[in-house]
Amino acid sequence: MKRQLPRWKNIKPLLGWSLPKFPLPDRQLKSVVNLAEMRLLAKKRVPKAVFDYVDGGANDELAYARSQAIYSRVEFKARVLRDVSKIDLSTNITGQKSALPIIFAPTGYTRMMHYEGEVMVAKICEANNLVYSLSTMGTTSSAEIGEQVPNVRRWFQLYLWRDRDQSLKFIEEAKTAGFDGLMLTVDTAVGGIKWRDMRNGLTVPPKIGLKTFFDMALKPKWWFNLLTTAPLEFATFRNFNKPLSEIAATVFDPAVTFEDVKWLRSVWQGKLIIKGIQTVSDAAELSKIGVDAIILSNHGGRQLDRSVVPLELLPEVRKSIGTKGVGPEIYIDGAIMSGADVLAAIALGADAVLIGRAYLYGAMSAGKDGVEKVVEILRFEMETAMKLMGAKNLSELSPEFVNIRN
Numbered sequence: 001m002k003r004q005l006p007r008w009k010n011i012k013p014l015l016g017w018s019l020p021k022f023p024l025p026d027r028q029l030k031s032v033v034n035l036a037e038m039r040l041l042a043k044k045r046v047p048k049a050v051f052d053y054v055d056g057g058a059n060d061e062l063a064y065a066r067s068q069a070i071y072s073r074v075e076f077k078a079r080v081l082r083d084v085s086k087i088d089l090s091t092n093i094t095g096q097k098s099a100l101p102i103i104f105a106p107t108g109y110t111r112m113m114h115y116e117g118e119v120m121v122a123k124i125c126e127a128n129n130l131v132y133s134l135s136t137m138g139t140t141s142s143a144e145i146g147e148q149v150p151n152v153r154r155w156f157q158l159y160l161w162r163d164r165d166q167s168l169k170f171i172e173e174a175k176t177a178g179f180d181g182l183m184l185t186v187d188t189a190v191g192g193i194k195w196r197d198m199r200n201g202l203t204v205p206p207k208i209g210l211k212t213f214f215d216m217a218l219k220p221k222w223w224f225n226l227l228t229t230a231p232l233e234f235a236t237f238r239n240f241n242k243p244l245s246e247i248a249a250t251v252f253d254p255a256v257t258f259e260d261v262k263w264l265r266s267v268w269q270g271k272l273i274i275k276g277i278q279t280v281s282d283a284a285e286l287s288k289i290g291v292d293a294i295i296l297s298n299h300g301g302r303q304l305d306r307s308v309v310p311l312e313l314l315p316e317v318r319k320s321i322g323t324k325g326v327g328p329e330i331y332i333d334g335a336i337m338s339g340a341d342v343l344a345a346i347a348l349g350a351d352a353v354l355i356g357r358a359y360l361y362g363a364m365s366a367g368k369d370g371v372e373k374v375v376e377i378l379r380f381e382m383e384t385a386m387k388l389m390g391a392k393n394l395s396e397l398s399p400e401f402v403n404i405r406n
Helices: 009-014 035-045 048-055 062-071 119-130 142-148 164-176 195-200 210-217 220-227 242-252 260-265 281-290 310-321 339-347 357-389
Strands: 073-077 091-093 096-098 103-105 132-133 154-160 181-185 272-277 292-296 329-332 352-355 401-405
Touching: 035 048, 035 357, 048 073, 048 195, 048 210, 048 357, 062 310, 062 339, 073 357, 096 119, 103 357, 119 132, 119 357, 132 142, 132 181, 132 339, 142 154, 142 164, 154 164, 154 272, 164 260, 181 260, 210 220, 210 329, 260 272, 260 281, 281 292, 281 310, 292 310, 310 329, 310 339, 339 352, 339 357, 352 357
Parallel strands: 103 132, 103 352, 132 154, 154 181, 181 272, 272 292, 292 329, 329 352
Antiparallel strands: 073 401, 091 096
């Protein structure tokens, strides 16, 4: 028999593996199956100070721990023998359709977590038809988001300054940049005490010690991206000729009252969302003023430690405000780390939820691919749970589906 040299096309079908394709896939990211694992991957890939800035809370971090704990006590009551062959996870958020009942919360210093920052996150919201919120303390300006991600639905988060004229300038900039929602944060009379950040030197101004510096040096990819891209800065204050400590002292105004919300309602014609509500009476007062939505929030446990747990407060506020579709919409945030967490909030009366840490874990883990995977995981978990619960759309969910174990 005549012999011949082996040919690759004949060998390839016999092999259980293939030659690598470039760029090589992120195997660690590929192996992530839930957001708890995404958090652990993020912890490996960025300096400790950066991870702690995202992961940490105020003081003893009890508020955040309690917000996490309540979701583990949620028990679903599944209906059976329902047609769940098609699941609709979409909802209306202040009058416009969103593919999921999830809003990307405003987060400060996003480019510290990943060098592509807010623009990258906004593009993922655009691709997935989700609302994106830009923080006053963001590292990208409202104008830059408007120019680079023109089709994303976007809200601007505002801290009312003591200088109301300056606040008006921020509002006008956001309006010009196509932001249709203004989110006023009201739980920041002063900044919370964050022990992790204090130990790591992430204060204003920064006081980074040798330990933090050398820990950062152990993450060369993070350092390289930080040093070879635009300087890290608060974009809103880019043209302010003042030290950062002076700027920070003017951002939070301890004198803000309901009268200021009325004033803001009079000067802003778009959607007005108030973030940081922790009592039924405050929610009722804002409903009278005519805001479009309220966010039950303890700032992710980053402001007042031992503050109320939003999910526990939710049923009382819903009862006070009225059924969905009556009065302002109600959102909640804090410790939402799975699709099941989202559905629990919706069933107990929320119109939507906000996520912050969740997508930042994705950004720290793998940038764009990491954030995209966070959305994929939440969507898959929600769809699966809906089918198992016997509900084909979000409007079918009600408190009858949920029990919170003691």
